[in-house]
Amino acid sequence: MPQLSLTFSLAEQSFSWTRSIGLLNLSMGMLEHVARRPEVGKVTLLSNDTFAGALNLPANVETLIHNEANGRGLSRMFWDQWKVYSAAKDAGNEWLFMPKGFVSFLRKCPVKLTAYVPDVVFDHYERNYPGKFSKLEVLYLKQSIKAALRQSKVIFTCSEFTNSELTRVAQKWGITPPPLVAIGTGFTRKLKLDVPKDDRIVVLASPFAHKRTDLALKYLERWCKETSFQGRVDWVGGFEKGVSLPKLPNWQLHQRVPEKEFREMVARARALVYFTEYEGFGMPPVEAIIAGTCSVYSDIPCTFEVMQGMGAPFKNESYESFAQALETAMKTSPEQLDAWTNKLLERHNWDVGAEKIVKALLAAK
Template sequence: MIYINARFLTQKVTGVQRYAIEICKLLPKEILGKKIVFLAPRKAMLNPLFKEFNSIAVGKLEGQLWEQIDLPFFLKRKGAPLLINFVGIGPVRYKNKIMMVYDLAFKHHPEWFSKIFQLTYNLFIPRSLKNSKHIITDSKYVKNDLIKTYNILSEKINVVYAAPSSIFVQKQISKEPIILMVSSLDPRKNMIRVIKGFNELDIPHKLIIVGARGTAFSDLKIPDLRNKEKIKFAGYLSDEELVELYNKAELFVYPSLFEGFGIPPLEAQKCGTPCLVSNVTSLPEVYQDSVAYCNPNSVSDIKNKILEVLNNNTKRDFLVSKGFINANKYTWNKSAEDFILIIRNNIS
């Protein structure tokens, strides 16, 4: 057997859960004659994907306790088979596992996270990495960061990129004066500087911010909303609702301070919307010349780049065209093929 840690089925879907779900949907029923089995806490039974993945509920605990006690206890009774860990810390002391790591923001910027989250991750992630058979990351940037930060051998790490889901497509919808931002309400997503920059603009556009606050992150101090009639916090939206907004928006902004990959701009590109993203961490690797770039630490640069794109039809058309080309380079089918090959190479 090959087991999947499906605790992610108990969590709200953000970028890391989406990665896990999309790859898992494309996994075969078995690899090299070994059946793939999904293991999850009982709470996951409320998620329709629990049944779709033919998951098994094991143990009685939840959250980290389930992952550190119930899950490894079950695996050891089964002879310590290979485990695939898509999200979070994983069972720290369990060694026969492939571990997915999306970024090391908790290490480099602990101030962005709740105290309990950053302390837990900084204590246990290094140990779990050391005890992993193999590691997968979502960009070359994260791979190099792992090598530099934790002195992990390069050959122990593979890169498997994320991709936009197939639901994100261009529709025959007229553009509206909307600047769109989609992310969890996480300090590193840089929403505060976007709002400050937008407050200084004299344009007819609305700023719509989509996303929910996560328990892992530190509190955000929202600045004075001078244009509050033009700023809308839409909360958490379904993919169907997101597709409509992506298609309506004249500009998508993603001036993140730290990303391991960054899926939302790909979704916007698939919907024919030009993107403004930050020029740091993994984003130049993923988006190359298909987006406009800004300095995420500068309110004035974010503001000026928003105006530059909105006021230049030729530049917007160029970014839309380049965006389609870029987004089409990333597919979940290709990523799943790469992921399956890594599993095959790590089966004892």
């Protein structure tokens, strides 16, 4: 018997300009699975035209288009601070679910509020990279997270690490947080493609400082020279201003790769390299292994929690650790990758996550 009705907002996200494809895919997967839970009755989706045909939703989901939320600037701020709450009130559902975690700090939510907070990376930047983001943007994000902590009946996160980080910043701000529930994210076996392996390494790059692309360039250049690696090194993403790709044989930068081409690129590679110093979850190492390619990734608290030693972790501060991890990845057998895939899919799937969400919402009633 349905016991829950909820409004779910995707209107403020978009494939065309999102900073995090991972969070966008997570939001979509979360909605598709929660809406199918037997405890959930009416669902109202606040969406925009960029999601046309992209969602697989059951019949109990009503979609309302709010293109004014899709973008940045004053219209987006007005949506965040006022209109999304009005839309939730008009929908008549018991709950409003905000999957990006940013809620209005100018208005009290007229229905029960829950949010998904993927990380508190803004706090990491304040402490480690002051000046990298505009002070106004950081202030806006902080006020939105503070409002989420004050107004939400329950907050969902992607990891126990993010729970601890939210608890830390809440204490710093003098806020008693609501219940924090780590639900992780979900992956599927369909990511694996039956394609031959090339002598190729795929490296994820980013212009954001915490992704440590500077370290990736330094370590990969040294490793290629020391080992005389003759294969391809495909860099996917972008660099900080003033940084360029070294002129090494078979190194190529792909700033934007369509999803289908990227999946095939990863499946053909012998290793996927993922540098970072701060994440709430860190999806690429999981996705690579499920795709049949060993991931070489920074060993930080969230990746330790998520991966449990599977794949090839390394310490950012040690080139020797990285070089050993990459050598290990290149030799990893398909049988080992299959075994890791089974464990990862058992740990990280939306059936488990959706059940946790529903139980927490019912408990918060």
